[in-house]
Amino acid sequence: MALLGIVIAIGISFLFVYIAGPIGSVVVPAIMFGLIFSTYMRTKAIEEDVKAIKTHFGLxxxxxxxxxxxxxxxxxxxxxxxxxxxxxxxxxxxxxxxxxxxxxxxxxxxxxxxxxxxxx
Missing domain, CATH: 1.20.58 (Methane Monooxygenase Hydroxylase; Chain G, domain 1)
Known part of the structure; x- marks a missing residue:
């Protein structure tokens, strides 16, 4: 399943670079950075929430x-x-x-x- 997602993402990236031209090669990494950073920040927030829950319940x-x-x-x-x-x-x-x-x-x-x- 993850492999299929990677293949689809690479295909969309190449398609976007082909359609948008030279600007596409700048936009795709920027979008990827944004998505990765957003995922990282959300993961940190979830980690803090889980820690607070574990502390509250003594786990x-x-x-x-x-x-x-x-x-x-x-x-x-x-x-x-x-x-x-x-x-x-x-x-x-x-x-x-x-x-x-x-x-x-x-x-x-x-x-x-x-x-x-x-x-x-």
Missing amino acids: LNEAEKAELQMQQQFKNLYEHEIDNKKYSPELERINREIELELENYQEDRKDKNDKNNDED
Whole structure:
């Protein structure tokens, strides 16, 4: 099915270039870029929507939960910095917690990648 779509798209492209002449060779890539960019943007929007739905219903896996937790901590840290704009022991503690969680997350990802590479 996808192969048929590709063949039809190539045929229409050649037909358009033949009919429109030299301008067709500029218009076809522009249209293709627009379609691909539009599809990419829509896919990103759908991905964000799915993530919001998974978060709402609690269907996140461990990596997604860790990422969401880190994002929330960064947001809290940013709000805390804006409020205080000074050095504080609380801010130092939060920074250390975030750094430790980030290191643990990176180690977990590295271990998973190593396991996957060993299995292959």
